[in-house]
Amino acid sequence: MEIGEAAERAGVSVSAVRYYESAGLLPTLRRIGVRRIFGATDLERLRIIATARTLGFSIQEIRALVADQEPPLTPAEAWQRLAQAKLPELERTISQARALSTLIHAGRACDCADIGRCIESAGRACKPPREARTLLQIVN
Incomplete structure (x- = not known):
């Protein structure tokens, strides 16, 4: 799917999607010509980012949530770590x-x-x- 459809499905603006990409929250997207192509995994990540922003998490906090961790964390472990840090x-x-x-x-x-x-x-x-x-x- 293209950027407009992905943005609509995630409940964000196209400019927000571009910003999240430039901020390093989205992986480098596959392109056909100049058009970004979003897969199901990209859309899921975009929804996670949008939800986290709605909950008040900063771009830096979201980056930590979606980043590859060393050692690797499960999504639940990454979320628990972020939630624990945000609670105070x-x-x-x-x-x-x-x-x-x-x-x-x-x-x-x-x-x-x-x-x-x-x-x-x-x-x-x-x-x-x-x-x-x-x-x-x-x-x-």
Whole structure:
């Protein structure tokens, strides 16, 4: 199949396919004249790349996932290694999002004269202590 069909089947743009190829995520593709020809294995790799990008993995992380490993890893082993390395970053992002959510909820009813104090206290300065505890329970 040609690049347009492969891109459509993988759910990405043609320019993304070209970028993934130039970034070394796809193997050198067979060509007929100037047209790239994608086989079933190429399409599967393209789908893996697209899914990994959707999940927030960087090009470098995906390169490690799809690269030939020494010693050779099974696809499951490569995925497990990458997932294990990505998990702390994901946990930090979740923690930051929860803290931001708490602050935004507190800010909706903020009556502080000093917004900096409100932000530094994660919204506790502008709420009676009981209301702040209730808010934190709701958010967490």
